[in-house]
Amino acid sequence: MTGSQRRELNRLLRAGRTEQRLVLRATIVLWAADRCPSAAIARALRVSVETVRKWRGRWNAAPGVASLGDAKRSGRPPKFTPVQVTRVKAMACTPPKECGVPLARWSCPELARHAVTDGICASISQATIRRWLSQDALKPWQHQSWIFISDPNFAAKANRVLDLYARVWDGEPLGEHDYVISSDEKTSIQARCRCHPTLPPGRSRTMRVNHTYKRRGALAYLAAYDVHRANVFGRCEDTTGIVPFARLVEQVMTQAPYASAERVFWIVDNGSSHRGQAAIDRLAEQFPNAIMVHTPVHASWLNQVEIFFSIVQRKIVSPNDFTDTDEVAARLAAFETHYNRAAQPFKWKFTTADLADLLARLDRHERDHDRPDKTTAQARAA
Structure with a gap:
């Protein structure tokens, strides 16, 4: 063990927010570096000898603090396919009336209910729907009013x-x-x-x-x-x-x-x-x-x-x-x-330059809306 590695491990032990499992592993490695037998370390720290050998072996294989972290795990296999997730998100971006649902706005329970009715999946919870939508910042239950510029001047x-x-x-x-x-x-x-x-x-x-x-x-x-x-x-x-x-x-x-x-x-x-x-x-x-x-x-x-x-x-x-x-x-x-x-005058920050930028952005948005790209037109036709 090098001096810098020992200092890094001691720093972890002194830090008040270090996870206890990391403290235990660092202690095992430090005591092992001081040539303490595995059995003695296990008795002092009240862990099994296999645990001591495991972390001594991890350190010997790749010396460094990174070797004391948890190994990557595959986790539970996904219950829903990417296609199912995509279909639910697409449904959330579609007005309910187009899906034959008599609602003004979607909610997570209604989306979960319709996903089952539409055959997307056999069962799904509203918490899962909310988690999927939050990945793309989709909130179909919210709405915002707007108005066209109608004054020609x-x-x-x-x-x-x-x-x-x-x-x-x-x-x-x-x-x-x-x-x-x-x-x-x-x-x-x-x-x-x-x-x-x-x-x-x-x-x-x-x-x-x-x-x-x-x-x-x-x-x-x-x-x-x-x-x-x-x-x-x-x-x-x-x-x-x-x-x-x-x-x-x-x-x-x-x-x-x-x-x-x-x-x-x-x-x-x-x-x-x-x-x-x-x-x-x-x-x-x-x-x-x-x-x-x-x-x-x-x-x-x-x-x-x-x-x-x-x-x-x-x-x-x-x-x-x-x-x-x-x-x-x-x-x-x-x-x-x-x-x-x-009273002090209001700090009015919207200038004529800001107005020109706003009108230019609205004009670009209107042109893009009136002329959809070829890929979108083909997708709609299909």
Whole structure:
């Protein structure tokens, strides 16, 4: 035994996480290297002489720590063939209705049941199905919604919004007296009066909110968010519409610094309160220094005020326990003051370059989907 081999074995003995079977084998080899008889080692370690001889022989055949590991074993022969595994995975990637099963999504028990019914195998457990699917990260019980880009001017409209976030308009940087406002409405905020008082959190107990409630009305919350100054201006209305939105615009545009600003850009979605060229003309007539900019259709995620609305939903609306809509309005007004004291602009990271990359990837995906390769077409024909 060399000095480095002895040091490596001693290191294994000192390590607190070494497996006990490896400690035993290393001890046998070290004592054997010190010329201890096999019978004496067996008595001291309370193992059989055959065990001592086995590990002395393993070490002599191939000196090194690797010789102390377990030998490779064939294990139990597989119960299922690779073809059966592949057929089950293919079935998981096929909609249930195409297999004649009245389900919207597969689950592991349903896959196991149908594998037997379809004659793939005589019997199989749902745990086996789950293990097979996890090898390829297949989760057919999950689903995700998506939507096509339907706005023909999506790229141009989205680029204008993203440029404003970067303080650019028509290729020119915004001036010191230019402002960008992101605005929208959060509709139908209900006042749900719980039938029993909400219990505060305590030791090993979360807040408890009674499930039953009485509806005490609903209101709409209109908000305008200054993108670069992180100021929020909001108001509550009975409903949304052209007139309530005009009141929000007046609330913002009649106060400093927007009243004397050179330009105030209003980013809005395509809701009925501010849709189309008519809304742009109304805003320009009401306030000549205001410019309305629409996001693309089905792209409200480009509107930063939606981030603020998500904060309102988490911190104010949920859990919903208000006696009436006046309490809702008062809470929202108080939160605006609280938020504006310490608010920082959102770290918006999605740029025009990211948009171009996204649209290019979508275009490649659409072309690949419309033109399947020859092998796939032949497989489908077969």
